[in-house]
Amino acid sequence: MKIGFIGLGNMGAGMAANLQKAGYELVVHDIVREAGAEHIERGALWADSPAEVARASEVVFTSLPGPREVESVATGPNGVLAGISAGKVYVDLSTVYPDVVRRIHEKFAEAGAHMLEAPVSGSTIGANTGRLAIMAGGEKEVYERCKPLFEAIGDHPTHTGPIGTGAVCKLAHNCMSYSIQxxxxxxxxxxxxxxxxxxxxxxxxxxxxxxxxxxxxxxxxxxxxxxxxxxxxxxxxxxxxxxxxxxxxxxxxxxxxxxxxxxxxxxxxxxxxxxxxxxxxxxxxxxxxxxxxxxxxxxxx
Missing domain, CATH: 1.10.1040.10 (N-(1-d-carboxylethyl)-l-norvaline Dehydrogenase; domain 2)
Structure with missing residues (x-):
């Protein structure tokens, strides 16, 4: 099963590498091609756009800086939605606002595809070592289908409930974290x-x-x-x-x-x-x- 991964920055690079370590074939993309150099050396294929990643993969992950980037990559011109086909799954690992993922989820559902949100917690150390909490919102059966992938990138995946609840949990956690700070x-x-x-x-x-x-x-x-x-x-x-x-x-x-x-x-x-x-x-x-x-x-x- 080929897995797509878009966004090979501070968090994404380690998570993508752990998917490779678990034996998954990757198709990768980033706005900076050099970010994928090590993954390509380990056998990953490069795609020139998010749409191309989606066409070549059964499940597509994104790990991006924020809501604007997520919406652009997911549903913008030549984005994931433009290349995904019915039955495939899109998973966003970023930290965004609940209504953003609900809006994206609706667009993917209209295309017959699935979408999960799965924000993570554990910093770059956790991304590199596979010690991440994963807060996955969306349909339970889709979560179960993707659970082995989550277990490859984190040690504590949790199904949080309907779409949007993953973002709610992540925002509550991060606000608590920095208030404790x-x-x-x-x-x-x-x-x-x-x-x-x-x-x-x-x-x-x-x-x-x-x-x-x-x-x-x-x-x-x-x-x-x-x-x-x-x-x-x-x-x-x-x-x-x-x-x-x-x-x-x-x-x-x-x-x-x-x-x-x-x-x-x-x-x-x-x-x-x-x-x-x-x-x-x-x-x-x-x-x-x-x-x-x-x-x-x-x-x-």
Whole structure:
């Protein structure tokens, strides 16, 4: 089975190489031909356009910088849609807006072809090593058909649901990632300015609850995602005390804590509602209220 791959940049080059390592024949294209040199040396065929890639392949992947490039390559003149035939599959690995992939999906469906979105997470390191999370939205049967390909480029493929849900998951993840980055910068800066050795501070955080991802792997699942707060892993009143002391230290050393103060405000609001003895994660429900009463809950199995 020939696989098409368009976009051999920072992420695409490694993913395409891993498809080759898994034994798949590739047909490749990039706006810079030299980007495909190593893949061609390993046996890949070069195509002069996305349409030509689609004509020569059963499944076509794209890995591109953003929505504009994806729409152009997928549906523009001499794009994937112009060369694809009924029954074939187009998979976009880029990070784009949900409505963009829904619009592209509709055009491919009209042509009798299939489309999956499959944004990835894991950085260039993951792209090169095959350690990527893959968030695939679209028809389940098409996902199952492509799953061996996903397993060649990543170690955690997930079918997220209908088309557009992959983009939703990826955008939520990336926003969370860079928000964590912002509070991490505040707290590292606070620690060092208050006298901690940077290497020691980094090691302590890496070995503690945050660094071990205890919240994402356990605590959120047992509290917020189940709506259970009456058996606290750590009470809200204790969290108010700890964050309050950190902010007091920040004021002493003139360290601005924009995100830290927001977190403290959430905890104080929860405390004023009488939640002091509940698990500190109950403060997360305040955002559910502000979002119109949405509940982020995982059914008990």
């Amino acid at each position: 912002a509070i991490a910068a505040e707290c590292y800066t606070l620690g060092v300015k208050a006298g901690a050795d940077p290497e020691v501070l980094a090691e302590v955080i890496r070995n503690s609850a945050v660094g071990r991802a205890v919240h994402f792997n356990f605590i959120f699942y047992e509290t917020f995602l189940k709506g259970k707060f009456d058996e606290p892993h750590f009470p809200m009143k204790g969290a108010v005390k700890d964050v309050g002391l950190a902010l007091e230290l920040a004021r002493e050393y003139d360290v601005p804590m924009t995100i830290g103060n927001i977190a403290y405000g959430e905890l104080i609001t929860g405390l004023n509602r009488g939640w002091g003895d509940d698990d500190a994660r109950r403060a997360m429900t305040l955002q559910e209220e502000r979002a119109g009463g949405v509940q982020v809950r995982i059914p008990e199995k």
